[in-house]
Amino acid sequence: MSQHRTRLAPSPTGALHLGNARTFLVNWALARQQGWQIVLRIEDLDGPRIKQGAAEEAIDILTWLGLDWDEGPFYQLADLTPYTAALEKLGSQGDIYPCACTRKQIEEASLSAPHDDDHERRYPGTCRPPKRVPISNQQLLQEGTALRLRVPPGDVTFVDEFAGEQAWNVEQLVGDFLVGTKLGLPGYQLAVVVDDARQGITQIVRGDDLLSSTPRQLILYEKLGLGPVPLYTHLPMVVGEDGRRLAKRHGDTRLSYYREKGVTPERILGLLAHWCGLDEQREMTAKEFAQNFELSNLPREQIVYTPSDLR
Template sequence: MSRTRLAPSPTGALHLGNARTFLVNWALARQQGWKIVLRIEDLDGPRVKEGAAQQAIDDLQWLGLDWDEGPLYQLAVHTPYEQALEQLAQAGHIYPCRCTRKQIEAAALSAPHGSSHETRYPGTCRPAEPTPTSWLANQSEGTAWRLRVEPGDTQFEDAFAGTQVASVEQSVGDFLVATKVGLPAYQLAVVVDDSRQGIDEVVRGDDLLRSTHRQLLVQRLLEIDNTPRYTHLPLVVGEDGRRLAKRHGDTRLDYYREAGVSPERVVGLLAKWCGVGEQQEMIAAEFADCFRLQSLPRESAVFRATDDEYLRDC
């Protein structure tokens, strides 16, 4: 039986864009009979907000979603990440880096290339040759660890977005796998967790398409065979075309809950964005009955002032 995960990060409250992705993930799982794991991705240290994890759980339940396992918290178990980092270090696939963000940005300005969204690491601390070492024995405060990325493309077939080809070496270069406070970075943690939790169906926003190429490299170097099938969904954006954020007003689920909006009304709006007929109130189970991935619009959904008016007109 396939397994998927709902994986909110408690760095802030869930908004309508998050809700749409989670709703589609949940609906696909219930249609296909996948097991659902609720995983709280709480490794992002300073950005984690107190109480945000429980709020995310409450919001998902209010929306009508459920799960078969969890919640599981990343911070609760460190050993799997430590073992993965040690494996990579002993094989010479990762190396310590003490560069600051300002140093990396300055180097990038002098030799700009890579994507417009991220700064390519210039290789300042990269050893000339792979250098086997011990991550466990060489941790120190202020030292991060990066994965050596070799030239060449990675490719995968996304269940919604189609064939994806990219060069990590050209776009971001050697990327972080452990932070300066000794915690695993997102790109490593998600690979380790998906593998050990048996996740073989990953449904998430298409802002993470580029990250998938990095995760495929980590999987390969850790000799992980159970690569998930990926389904990346278009995001929800504001009328300015930018991804949904505070600049578009308060779109938090909690905001609408406190305003007395029903979950059926929210699901109805999300269903409209997903190509499910005319806008009407419905529960999550009704959405799962009528949602079809092939009917999901290819373009981003747009949150308009009229959508906010619809939600609050109750």
């Protein structure tokens, strides 16, 4: 195992679009520039949102763009044992508790606005026991009941490699967050931490829509005693002209759509390179991008996808 490792971690909840591609390209380029090993991980725990064939398409598209990896693909759903073991540890410590609240109940009980663009409201603590109570293994990952982590008060601080110094109060922002879902599956925050730790990930490069997830994951690193935490690099997102993350409302930005129309990967990469601070917009390969890309030149504001980019 090399000293530094990163991961490409697509979620097969839909097709990869230009915004996803820009983040993956920067992550890949940094790894190849600095000698990090790359792990390909398919984050497929999101139950009903998973689209059939999306994982295979994501792997195919990444290869089409010229990106490669050193290990994987690994599928989270293939083995739930590591996540169950983590929940058993949290349960024995009294750090988690069962929650039967519905989304509607949380919305009615919460006075906070949805968090960012993911409609997440602060959990008001309806099911939280007044004191820490260990829970049995039989109460873990039962369908119909979620599991929440008891979040400590105060700020979680860290230094992001691109976004700089950060301080987030998770208790005030989202409250006790999910680590197990009502479908009987581990929650995103828990699964990511467990996988990053066991796969030896030391460098995490992702979109800044996940910046608020980092303090939650740092809390889990501490509660689980997982040792050194990774270095985080959060990149500004690609958004539509309305300032919202890319979606169908902005037209078809799927990479598969462009490929079906005969657009070459070099043309796609040329646009992504322009969005990454390379002055001259021209067709290029992934290898050429890695040779010319510098993180210090990446624009610090969001990139706005416009009709001229489509043309």
